[in-house]
Amino acid sequence: MAKFLFESGQGAFALTLLFFFVFSIAFAFVIYWKGFAAPKPSTTDHPKLVRTEAIWIFVALTLFLVVNMSSIPYMPTVISNALAANSSRNHIQDVNILAVSWAFDISNRNLQVGQPIRFSGTSFDTLHGFAVYQPDGRLLFTMMLIPGMPRPTSLIHVFEKAGTYTVRCLEYCGTGHANMQDRLIVVNNTSKSSPMAGSIEK
Amino acid sequence: MKTTATTVIERVPLFGRMFSVDVSTGLEEINTWPALFIMASFVWLAAAGLMGLLMPATQIVEPGNSIFYMFLTAHGAAMALPFAFQLMAGISLHRAGGCLGRPVTGILPKLTFWCMNGGALVLTLAILDGLKISIVTMWPLPLVGANLGEWSNTAVVLGFTGIALVLIAAIVLYPINLLWLVFAGEKRQELLLAERSLKDPGMLGMTMASLVLLISGTPLLIVAVPVLLALYGILPIAAVTSVIRPVVFQYAFYIWAHNLMEAMALMAASAVYATLPLYLADGSRKLFSDRLANLGLWVILGTSITSFFHHFFTFIPNQPAILDYWGNIMSWGTGVGAAISIFTVLGTIWEHGLLAEPGVLIVLTGFALYILDGISAIMVSNVAWNYHLHGTMWVSGHSMTAILSIAVMWLGVLYHHYPVITGREIERNLGYWFVDLFVIGGFGTTLVMLAGGAAGMPRRFAAWSQGGWMPYGILLLIFGIILGLAFVLYAYGLMKSREAEPVRRGVFVPAVS
Numbered sequence: 281m282a283k284f285l286f287e288s289g290q291g292a293f294a295l296t297l298l299f300f301f302v303f304s305i306a307f308a309f310v311i312y313w314k315g316f317a318a319p320k321p322s323t324t325d326h327p328k329l330v331r332t333e334a335i336w337i338f339v340a341l342t343l344f345l346v347v348n349m350s351s352i353p354y355m356p357t358v359i360s361n362a363l364a365a366n367s368s369r370n371h372i373q374d375v376n377i378l379a380v381s382w383a384f385d386i387s388n389r390n391l392q393v394g395q396p397i398r399f400s401g402t403s404f405d406t407l408h409g410f411a412v413y414q415p416d417g418r419l420l421f422t423m424m425l426i427p428g429m430p431r432p433t434s435l436i437h438v439f440e441k442a443g444t445y446t447v448r449c450l451e452y453c454g455t456g457h458a459n460m461q462d463r464l465i466v467v468n469n470t471s472k473s474s475p476m477a478g479s480i481e482k
Numbered sequence: 483m484k485t486t487a488t489t490v491i492e493r494v495p496l497f498g499r500m501f502s503v504d505v506s507t508g509l510e511e512i513n514t515w516p517a518l519f520i521m522a523s524f525v526w527l528a529a530a531g532l533m534g535l536l537m538p539a540t541q542i543v544e545p546g547n548s549i550f551y552m553f554l555t556a557h558g559a560a561m562a563l564p565f566a567f568q569l570m571a572g573i574s575l576h577r578a579g580g581c582l583g584r585p586v587t588g589i590l591p592k593l594t595f596w597c598m599n600g601g602a603l604v605l606t607l608a609i610l611d612g613l614k615i616s617i618v619t620m621w622p623l624p625l626v627g628a629n630l631g632e633w634s635n636t637a638v639v640l641g642f643t644g645i646a647l648v649l650i651a652a653i654v655l656y657p658i659n660l661l662w663l664v665f666a667g668e669k670r671q672e673l674l675l676a677e678r679s680l681k682d683p684g685m686l687g688m689t690m691a692s693l694v695l696l697i698s699g700t701p702l703l704i705v706a707v708p709v710l711l712a713l714y715g716i717l718p719i720a721a722v723t724s725v726i727r728p729v730v731f732q733y734a735f736y737i738w739a740h741n742l743m744e745a746m747a748l749m750a751a752s753a754v755y756a757t758l759p760l761y762l763a764d765g766s767r768k769l770f771s772d773r774l775a776n777l778g779l780w781v782i783l784g785t786s787i788t789s790f791f792h793h794f795f796t797f798i799p800n801q802p803a804i805l806d807y808w809g810n811i812m813s814w815g816t817g818v819g820a821a822i823s824i825f826t827v828l829g830t831i832w833e834h835g836l837l838a839e840p841g842v843l844i845v846l847t848g849f850a851l852y853i854l855d856g857i858s859a860i861m862v863s864n865v866a867w868n869y870h871l872h873g874t875m876w877v878s879g880h881s882m883t884a885i886l887s888i889a890v891m892w893l894g895v896l897y898h899h900y901p902v903i904t905g906r907e908i909e910r911n912l913g914y915w916f917v918d919l920f921v922i923g924g925f926g927t928t929l930v931m932l933a934g935g936a937a938g939m940p941r942r943f944a945a946w947s948q949g950g951w952m953p954y955g956i957l958l959l960i961f962g963i964i965l966g967l968a969f970v971l972y973a974y975g976l977m978k979s980r981e982a983e984p985v986r987r988g989v990f991v992p993a994v995s
Contacts, residue, residue, distance in 0.1 A: 289870040289936035292861040315838035321764040340821035354866040357803045406626040419938035421869040424796045428727045450873025452616045455548040458945035
């Protein structure tokens, strides 16, 4: 459940719909009831409404805390830092990217499942993105590449599934933007044990 | 009293008729320039709406055609500042004038109007000349595009001149004008419609928003001025580009752009707080709690100022992780402010009952859409989700919805102020129809964009057929047409407006003894 929620845009969409559904029901009910069905002042005590207000703010705060705390293990910054900290145990493969209008120069396009890969990207001319799409079309992760930076934008990622991953630029970079694409081929690891075994627990 | 503003309004066909000012009340000094702002915003809305519909239409007819980027740039450029911001500027200046008894005249409103509209026109010319840089002006894209032959250097110079004029209007002139009305200027009893002070949430939010615009926009102006001077050939471009690196420009831009949206939201929330009490069934004219309303505004202000870091989560590790987490926490903190606002609005309606007039219903519809937008905003401001949503239609959906919801709240507020400005009342039934159509078109468009983004559909991307995203595009066109019809209906309501009762027009009617 948490994996679905935090590892895809659909998870965010599902939770957005849930939050909005609850809000819109309450909102529509109050407006219908107090605006059309019984448009008169309420008999509810003001202190009772104040108590309800305190409960509502407490619920909102709790909800916000729970959602964000639960998302921590799925934050690429956290995962990336954990993998980098264990770099003595896990061999991290480096893949360097140079983005230039409108193509990617990728140092290695053939990658393995379970292998930690450090994607380090720079831009030659203007803002570009380096977004990796899963074989099923969902966005796996994206990175922002701003030109002129002394160090590259960098993220360590471990592919869980084999397949052809599409790379797209997601920062508008001119009229050739939509054609700025590439591919990564991820194959299953042929060695007996995954180099990533036990390296990070979500 | 005939002014430049009245002359311009009279000369503009169709739109001029909608906003001709009532000269029988003696309130022209708080009505005329605001009316011109509002009229001009409707002209830009018409252009922006057309461009907005042409975007999906182009994609459906010929996916990949780069003319899409022209419509994209023109749509965004017209929608954000010349339409939504200018609408807000017009109504808020009128409100401030009427609540403080101070005239909206002099050099400031004039300069604001001419810079905003002159600048937007110049930018439009640049776009027609081929400048396809999107609304965000991702520096150094304009120069790179010119080097690649995508557009001309003239278009870049023209475009930046237009942008600079618009920014001066939005960052400097309008906020100073509003702050001048709040803190200085001569108070005149005959202009006072309903006295307010800074203790009122409505006035507090307006003042906060003005300060946010002024302060958050200053870094961008500091960065933009040398760039403009370099484009004019006054400074050497190499020297300027070595100092103003792209990353500096990006941060300066987002400190402003992010806070622009927050300031507009604060301004709209203050308008809701000021308007809702006027439509309560018990006639009490009281919010559920002024202190709670003010607390909500302070929480939104305090948390939103530094939440702009969420624009750079995927810039790892150049933006340190600690700033990512800070941006995440602050962004969700704005959600707490919104939760307080929700309770204030619903608590007020529950406690006092609601006169379900079209104006207040439009305000509340805009508020509901603003909440949906807020939910989508905090989702994409979570570090984990941001990596799956940044750069997708989700973000465009969020930006569009922020602008749309704020603008619609102001359109609701306009229902209330229209009789004072023009002496006429908008047809009620058309207002209810607007609400119905807007609920379908506005919420439909937003949800489709969010769903498309969740499915990975990129924003600012002229090839929707690429990842099987065209169904979202078709739905966008359908809901976009419904949304467009809603606005046409609203404008039709303005054209069909009828003479209002003297008291609604702001004419003092002595009590009959």
